[in-house]
Amino acid sequence: MLYFLKRDLILQKKLLWLYVPFILIFVFTWSSPFLIFTVAALYIPYNALAYDEQVNSDKLLNSLPYTRLEITLYRYLGTLVYTAVSILLVSMILMLFDKPFTVYDIGIGVSFFLLIASFTYPLFQIFKQGNITTIIIVAFVLSIGLLSTLSEYLDDFSNAIANSAIDQSLLFTVLILSVLIIYFISWFITYSIYRTKDF
């Protein structure tokens, strides 16, 4: 597990300097805080995927003492770790610049990101190498477009949750749990494909 985290960080050591400026751009151009959480969470895992695509990294990973189950699982768990880091970082930046946000912004923003990841990670296993960068760009543009369109609705939604009579923490827990279940199913699909692949 540590190998994968370390590898991603060493690979991205130059890009990591751009991480904070990248978040700042969204802080100052968008009003919806939950979108910032989504976009910030995308940064490290999707850059890692783009790096892996440049070389035949599956050939290296599978020649090292790792099982295919570990390789896919660590990618998914690593993404959760980076998501946690991004939540901390964005929260700190938002507080620093006095931008208001709620725990629901974090919940919805991160859920959105995890849904995007759940959808795209298995796709990377289906499509051939060489298309991953295209998929990343398309997924990114689509999700941003989708998010912008939905942002008003989602803002209302999160306000509605905040003001509704239903137990908010219960609703929130159900949301996070469902997303995590979808995320786990996505890992299982990815692993099923990866398990029998030839490199």
Place this chain on the structure above:
Amino acid sequence: MEKVIELENLNKNFPGFSINDLNLNINKGYVTGFVGANGSGKSTTIKMIMNLIKPDSGDLKIFGMEHGDYEKTIKQKIGFVYDDNIYYEGLSLRDLQKIIAPVYHDWNNETFYNYIEKFELPLNKPIKNFSKGMRMKASLVLALSHNPELIIMDEPTAGLDPVFRKDLLKTIQEIMMDEDKSIFFSTHITSDLEKIADYIVFIKDGDIIFNHSINTLQNDFALVKGNRSLIDRDTEQEFDYISFKEDTFEAMTKKPRKIAEIFGDEVIIDKISLEEIMYFFNGVE
């Protein structure tokens, strides 16, 4: 003799290429060269050994263990070198060391730095600025620093200049001072093999044609030259492959003593090189 690699009835089908009932045993403690033309199945076999390609059926054991249950134990003890670059281009050897070292229980930094010094490799320069020879050396350093018991190399000498090939062969000889180590490597440069290999495995169209010790090849195989008129339906049986050129013939035999008895001084019986053996097995029908 103890086996380090055992392949039994391996089958793998690809569109346009297949490996059928492949059987191969590699002895522990020796250098085995794996030869064959391009597209004969060398890389596929190596990838099956490394579990990069899953066979459709058959048994595959490394150190007597199967990948299914012992994949990690097996790979802890293997060092690998491939002919294409599998390391991240933007990273230096120092970065790669940081990434790879923690993966292996037996990684030894001293060994790593010794090889870096020996091969005169820069530690802090990105791999993308390395020449082909330097990349191969870098792969070799990363493959050898965890003191592997089995070293698997796919075409390590391809596209390299003679000076570096000599360096590589010397390194292999040094590694083999340790009797517990085994090396299995594919190549199409047969002159390299005659210097260092103990066994030669020859593959053609996905079939293992032979797996012999270099002594067997040198003593039991011979090149026979003579006048075409000596060859008739009966004498032809004594040769494995014959090629004719105008009035003369050139043939390979596995029975040099019998040939000497039959033909006496009428033919020339010569030592045969590995390249000639491959030529006969490959080209002449």
